[in-house]
């Protein structure tokens with residue numbers, strides 16, 4: 704038995720057209736899974752499926768869905784289980800971030816981030832989890848962040864840190880409640896990576912420091928154990944592990960593919 708084989712498994716990756724989502728989609732497909740993407744913007748989903756097909760030669764499909772909308776998510780869970788027979792793996796890679804100093808943080812933005820980053824995970828877990836419970840098998844993999852464990856030195860991340868801390872505890876509580884149905888729930892927490900979510904942040908910080916983005920990243924990573932920033936590819940092994948039979952007795956855990964940041968953080 705190949706412990707990391709996903710052959711015969713159907714995986715839905717929410718946020719699958721994003722920087723990390725696409726890398727996971729490719730790795731899951733290469734491990735044997737049939738991969739379905741889901742997010743709000745159809746044009747991005749279409750483009751991601753085409754790019755993934757060109758890269759791997761495999762077929763990818765998608766559903767347009769706002770994971771923060773319970774009605775839409777419930778309908779997609781029903782449709783996906785009808786279309787594919789069963790969904791074995793749910794990856795929650797959706798998320799947003801907006802930065803403001805804590806004392807100026809607009810409450811509607813705070814509420815939106817908490818809803819998009821945290822409540823959406825409960826919504827997808829409820830609706831895909833109900834079908835997993837019926838089959839007595841499922842793997843839920845949540846994408847958290849090192850910011851769920853250590854705050855940033857400068858201002859900006861009040862909502863994001865609160866949201867990711869909440870993702871960690873939601874993961875543990877879901878693991879507790881869904882374990883008896885054969886469903887594992889785990890999370891992994893990357894350090895900052897270059898994806899569409901962070902491109903503007905890196906460009907802004909580099910401008911402020913009077914450097915190129917590459918120079919800025921080299922300075923930032925100089926004190927890290929692995930001496931470099933992360934790429935989405937640094938996280939896909941952890942994601943495949945958490946989706947595979949290799950992790951069948953692991954639940955309620957948060958793993959840190961962060962190049963050692965939280966070891967010294």
Ligand SMILES: NC(=O)c1ccc[n+]([C@@H]2O[C@H](COP(=O)([O-])OP(=O)(O)OC[C@H]3O[C@@H](n4cnc5c(N)ncnc54)[C@H](OP(=O)(O)O)[C@@H]3O)[C@@H](O)[C@H]2O)c1
Nearest residue numbers: 718721722723742743744769770797798848895896898900
């Ligand atoms: N990049 C980093 O440095 C970093 C570090 C640590 C953790 N993370 C976490 O990793 C995950 C993926 O981030 P990323 O860097 O890949 O960002 P990204 O490229 O912006 O991708 C995020 C994806 O989430 C989707 N999304 C957002 N809200 C959604 C909703 N309500 N329903 C469905 N889809 C939704 C977006 O698509 P639509 O807009 O089309 O819906 C997008 O495809 C996030 O949870 C993020 O917090 C990222």
